[in-house]
Amino acid sequence: MHTSCYPQRGILLVDDEEAFLRSMSVALERQAGFSHLYRCQDSRQAMSMLATHPIGIVLLDLTMPYLSGEELLSQISAQHPDISVIIISGLNQLETAMDCIRSGAFDYYVKTTEERRLIDGIKRAVQMQQMQAENQALRQRVLSDTLEQPEVFAQVITQNKAMRAIFQYLESISTSLQPVLISGESGVGKEQIAQAIHTLSRSHGPLISVNVAGLDDNVFSDTLFGHRRGAFTGADTARSGMIEQATGGTLFLDEIGDLSPASQVKLLRLIQEGEYYPLGSDRPKRLRARIIAATHQDLEAKLASNDFRNDLYYRLKVHHVEVPPLRQRLDDLPLLLDYFLAEAAKELSKSTPTAPKELYALLSHYHWPGNIRELKALVYDAVSRHKARVLSMDVFRQVIHSESKTLDTSANASDRVYFPSEKPLPTVQEINQLLIDEAMTRAQGNQSLAARLIGLSQPALNKRLKKSAP
Structure with a gap:
């Protein structure tokens, strides 16, 4: 029933006031996007609901007939220590609050306190539970060295241990809705990693990709948020933005390091508030998609030069994947070479050539600035030229020889220290x-x-x- 609801483990509201249960349920759904909610007006039924429903957080009133909130807190802490209990009280009493915290409550709020603070507290509890679940899942996968869904990564050609560790990490964060930052050099396969994250999430919505490099602030806003009819000159019809198109799925923002400062502010607000305004509209819409961002740039260097917002960086980096360059996974070269040879031969309607044994050794000494994308291009070029049964190495030799000459001419003689002076x-x-x-x-x-x-x-x-x- 709740497979597509958020959070994965539900939130139970326990209060004897029906009006409070209704208003709080509406606030949680509209302001935080929480849709996996349960309500309990009779405190005597709370424990049976915890036993029969997947609940992770309890919002608990202290003053109730039958069983008081303090009695329920004691029972929940003893029988369900993995459930976070947030106390709601009509009284602002420090001693009572401290007693509840000592008894195992996650937090304590006064009903008359600003509603936004309470919702932010519930968000923190949800995030903490997600992190704990992800860490536990990651530990289990690393210890067992297994993948639950290896078919998801079939398009990533690898036998590298570092890549396998990344796959295990992706499986452990598959149920989280928090942003993911994918970093790595151009051509390492960041788009494939984004696709794998989306597939693992089993979301019913699509994966919508947007390359934000070169988009000015107005185009960025219109692309992501959409607009109403008449929002600006030429807006003859309403247009849904990429965020709305990604509803129930994933929004992939590629080349996030190139985002303009003004657009960074808008993206930050989208992630923080979980809502946005289409151009020309004064009615907000909810963000109902997971955000994945990717970059080939060093964002920490951009932070130091004030070219990228610190707060946005850490909002995007809740989960982080660093995809290694090809030169750090040379054990994948034979697999990749054979795969691209077969793919190129099929596409070019040629028989698959045999790669000479010395080719693997030759390629392992190349720096691969373009990574897997460059290898694919070289293989396609070589296959398009080959006529004999064995693949010619000329295309590869030319590129590698060209790079070695560049390295030679760019090196300074003063940097060439080969022998310690004391020996x-x-x-x-x-x-x-x-x-x-x-x-x-x-x-x-x-x-x-x-x-x-x-x-x-x-x-x-x-x-x-x-x-x-x-």
Whole structure:
């Protein structure tokens, strides 16, 4: 019944005043988006409701007939220690409040106090419970080293341990509605991670993606919030924004690091308040979608230069995923290469070529500034040119040779310190042998590749290897 409600574990309101139960239920739904609510007017029924319904928070009045709030608090604390109890009282008494906290209450509020403070307190309790559930789920997955839904990650080609740890983390936060920040260099697959998060959430709504790079404040507002008819010149019809289109699903904001300062303020308010105003409207709408943001930029550096708001950064970073670059997951190169070879051959209507063994060693020494996207482009280019059964390495050699020349010309001679001054210099013969040994290690024993790495011909390298052999 409540599978699509928020929060996942419901909120039980216990009070003998029907008017308070009604007004508080409306306030929780309209102001906080809480729809998983239960109401109990007879305190004697509260414990049976806790036993039969998935409840995580109890909003409990102190002064009630039959069972008092203090008696119920004692029973809930003893039988359901995982449930957070928030006390609501008509009396502002410090001693009573302290007694309730000592008895296990999560918080204490006075009924005459501003309603907004109470709702904010309930939000904190919900967030804390979500974090506890996520941490427990993550611990269980890490200890068992299992994935509950491995099929969700089928499109992410990997055998890397760091990537598997990310998958386990994503499963642990799948039920949370809090924002997720995905960071990583261009081309590492942040969009695939966003898709996986959306799929894991099992939400009934769609995944709506918006690239916010280059959007000025007006376009950003219209794109996200939409507008009413007549809101501005040319607005002949009403238009729903991306937030409304993502209702019940996920709103993915790509390149969030490029967002303008004015748009950052609007996004912050959207996340904080959970509501927004379409352009030309004075009636707010609720945010009913999970927000995922992604960036290839160093947001902490942008914080230091005041180019990105500190408060927005921490609102977006409730959950954080750092996707490693390809050069840190080189064990995935064979899998990715084979996958892209087959994909490119199919798309180009060619037979799948065989990759030479030395190609894997060659690619493992490349920096991969464009990451997986660059690898895919190189493979497609190589397959489009190949004619023989074995794939030519020319396309890859050109790129890697070009980068090595760039690195050579950009390096300063003053930075090239190879030997500690306090130690004697090695002989030329020793240096030559060390260089050859390192080249053979990097080339995984392939003489042809090792020779190219150090600028020798293969016969010359073979001669030196034979000379140094015992």
